[in-house]
Amino acid sequence: MLEVDGITKSFAGFTAVNKATLTVGVGQVHAVIGPNGAGKSTLFNLITGHLTADAGEVRLEGKRLTGLPPHAVVRSGLGRSFQRISVFSKMSVRENIQIGLVAREREELCFWRPLRDRRRDTDELLETVGLIDEQNATAGQMSYGKQKQLELALALAGQPRILLLDEPTAGMSPRETDECIELVMRVVKERGMTLLFTEHDMNIVFGIADRISVLHHGEIIASGAPEEVRANTSVQEVYLGRPAR
Template identity: 40%
Template sequence: MTTLSTRGLTRSFGGVVAVSDVSVAFLDGKVNGLIGPNGSGKTTFFNLVTGMIRPDSGRVLIDSTDVTRWSPHRIAHAGLGRTFQLCRVFPRMSVLENMLVAVRRTRLRELLGGVAGRADVLRAREWLARVGLDHLERAEARDLSFGQQKLLELAAALMAEPALVLLDEPAGGVNPALTERIADLVRELNVREGRTFLVVEHNMELVMSLCDHIVVFDRGSPIAAGTPSEVRSDQRVLEAYLGV
């Protein structure tokens, strides 16, 4: 398992503090939620802990290792996988090719020339079957629906067998049936395989039903943390969301 924590993490953009002195730890082996109003710093926090952007100060720790200055590629190999708020797939590549690129052991030129390890292909097909896309492996990613692209991105993130998976708004723009399919897969991977999840999501019904532990951001800083019932009744959370 992989534990993620931060110490004094801070990042500003043009004088606007997006993430401010954040020291937080997420529970190993659980489904963690990260919620907050729009503009509260959630996606910036994701980008900081995955190496997409560098902090102005503070540290990111995986277990006890400081990975603050590591590249996204190196952090991914340390056991972190992620999806994005807006799907990032290779639109002109097939569904199967998108899966194989995710493991990053095959050079793109070789992949396009049909050279890929049989073990990787078999594993890619297994993941596609688990998310219900195995019948579309030859289709170009651009021909998938938005929801199917979300499933493809999740499956590709899981190809590297990450111990910790960060999901950025997995239910955004997705119909209720597909949202529930994603939730069921997260529960299965968590309970049966022990994977840790950190989920940023605006769908409060999904967060409250899916997550074991929730951290609430407001104006770039955590204001509350606890179980869904604890967070739901926290006055600071009510003020941040409802102004009451």
């Protein structure tokens, strides 16, 4: 589904991502983990076109994404959420989703021409993420967890085949975390999507991931099934902690 081949990015002489390579299979739940500052968000920004790579290539189902702007990457079939919530805070939940649908269909926003009715598609997304009762609420006034649900709906509005989530549970309470992961996994399974995500909660990572890649100082130092990564001595030393002897 997704191939990242030798992607590299430096800032003023500092190499944030160094020849990172990973492959995400169709329908796979793939986690990227690593300490703070390892380069996880930079890697995601390179994949999604928010940053331009110095070297390397990104391909989605064989199609080259490298060099494309973010909106073109989205239209290629990739959806994304961010560490910091990215919603239209002064608009209602329903209006947020309608904007996402407008973007998907490339319809221009013109004040003299009413938008085509999208009631059915909007209602479907509201039901999918559990926000039908909050559809008229102002997005920026909802709880953090609810805003994360809305951000997921915005990503789904583009009908992605692969979903990238950058620390989806960061800042959430234990209850919100459980609800978030349950929602994400249900949506991924129901829609047959591929999932690539970063996460600091190792219980979540090892509980849902089919494959894990470990990033350290911008380099992928290990990649494999959860049990392989857990047993990797290099990973234990730099991130998981060396087991007691």
